[in-house]
Amino acid sequence: MSFATSALSRIRLAAVSGRTRLLSTPWNRLPYSGGAATFGAIPSVIHSAAAKEEPNRDSTTVTSTSTDPSTDHKDKKRRMSSSSTSAIIASASAILTTASIASSSSPTDTRHFSTMPPVAQEPHHSKVVIIGSGPAGHTAAVYLARANLKPVMFEGMMANGFAPGGQLTTTTDVENYPGFPEGIMGGEMMDKFREQSIRFGTVIHTETIGKVDLTSQPFKLWREGQEGSEHPTDTANSVIIATGASAKRMNLPGEETYWQAGISACAVCDGAVPIFRNKPLAVVGGGDSAAEEAVYLTKYASHVYVLVRRDKLRASKVMANRLLSHPKVTVLFNTVPVEAKGDGKLLKSLVLQDTVTKETRTMDANGLFYAIGHIPATSLFKGQLDLDEDGYIKTIPGSTLTNIPGVFAAGDVQDKRYRQAVTSAGTGCMAALDSERWLEEHYPDQH
Incomplete structure (x- = not known):
């Protein structure tokens, strides 16, 4: 329902219920869909018309059969009040119809009518955000979701050259991951990882994070395509980085x-x-x-x-x-x-x-x-996280802790030695537990 239709309905409803006051709700709280800035001058026009009403704003419109003069006088006042209300409704209807037409016109026309600044969209806040969707990211998601931390995962869309799921989506038979005695296709295995994350309540966005600010709490994140915006699209108290690494290839013919x-x-x-x-x-x-x-x-x-x-x-x-x-x-x-x-x-x-x-x-x-060699997907974090000479994220030995409290790294993005699906899953578990403990210590009221 458009702003004009909604507002006009409320005016008519007020008249039917006997109230000559046009609206009891402030104009800026009326429901609308689009073209909000168009209506900046309308309230003052309608309120000016309403100011001419009789002082008794709560009178009711009824038909009386009394022959008492005083009663006739009251009926006359009520009829006048009703006529006044009808006139106001007609005026409001014309104004709102004009406004509705203006709201559906070209963007240039809308800007011409605009008298209100655009409202900034609030970023979506999460306790913990996972960037990446390989074995490390999904293992972290399962642990965090089961701990009722409601993790949010950005699985990426062709981030680092891979589909959601990471390097394993380009692998055929995986025969060395426990639990699959007959082997399993890499893409199928990552589908199962994803299903398990969702089962326990992980919210997954098939989008890529294009910019981060880890210098202050809450951490700020911008989704790809919105990096130029002043305000982040998302914020989080804790971030787990599981963006992985990609093997260098020669791109030979064939x-x-x-x-x-x-x-x-x-x-x-x-x-x-x-x-x-x-x-x-x-x-x-x-x-x-x-x-x-x-x-x-x-x-x-x-x-x-x-x-x-x-x-x-x-x-x-x-x-x-x-x-x-x-x-x-x-x-x-x-x-x-x-x-x-x-x-x-x-x-x-x-x-x-x-x-x-x-x-x-x-x-x-x-x-x-x-x-x-491999190329770790860490360009997003340069200048904020400590990286080694090859670009891998440095973590405190025996943990997934980075140099920034509340930020944790898991999987191939911090492992330049083993680079296996099972070791990535292991560090994903570690990152989830490290993040959970950190949130308990620093944000106990939100845990």
Whole structure:
């Protein structure tokens, strides 16, 4: 119902009930839908008309059959009062109709009629907000929801390049997460995580947080697309950051075709799947991570080739010696992959290039594993949270506490060593418990 229709109905209702006062409720509290600023001058016009009424504002309109002169005189006054009310209603109706037309006109016209400043929308406040929706974020949500803290999660929409659910949504078979003896698809597992969070009362927004201010309480958050607004869209007493990290990729020709069909960024996650067993595999990288993954893959591969861009390894001396001395490992220096080839379903070979001579050759390989680093999704927090040299959030050892009280970090965004779904879930539990205790100490009345 429009402002004009609602107000006019109230005027008529007042007349029917016998009240000549136009409205008993202040004008600025009348229900309306849109065009509020249009009606700034209307109250004074109608109240001016109402001021001409008889002093007896509570008289009733009735028909009397008495022949007493004094009674006739009272009836005459009542009829006059009724006529006055009818006139006022007619005037009000005309004014409100004009206002209604103005409210439905162009935005330019509305601004012309405007005499009231826009009302700022109040940010939505929560006790605790979770940013991120991988195993860490959802585990934290389940624990917090069961503690009646009513967590709010921003799961992101293609945040950090991933759909809601994070890296696992790009993974096929997950065989090393407890509770799934037959394995489970990564996307399906994250769907189950999400369902469990919702079951216990987590409010999930499929939106991305684009800006934060963690310098004062309550913490301020802006949803993506509204970062330029002076006022935040959301506030919270505690924030759990579970934005994850993404593996660096080479974007080779054929990479998209064979991603998770021969190409992976996690040997520990995917190395044991059947398509890699007793097959030649390749690892790209020259650091400790590459050395560790290559040695791990020797349990399943017929042979492992390590492709190193430079003429030496960056790995520590111990790891380098272990790699170079392993009978199932061959290190190819000054070598990079430049194309992935296969049968359209699975990877079968790699085109390699010598970084010195630029010559190319093709090598059989059923698997290619990137071990060239990860990028933590922490750009949102730079300058506010303490980050290490690689951009990961620093937490107090044995906890999820950051340098800002009330802000906690869980999952791959603070774990550069393990980077597993199960360890992420574990730190999500830790973050929830840390946040719950912190809220009990600092906001006991809201707990």
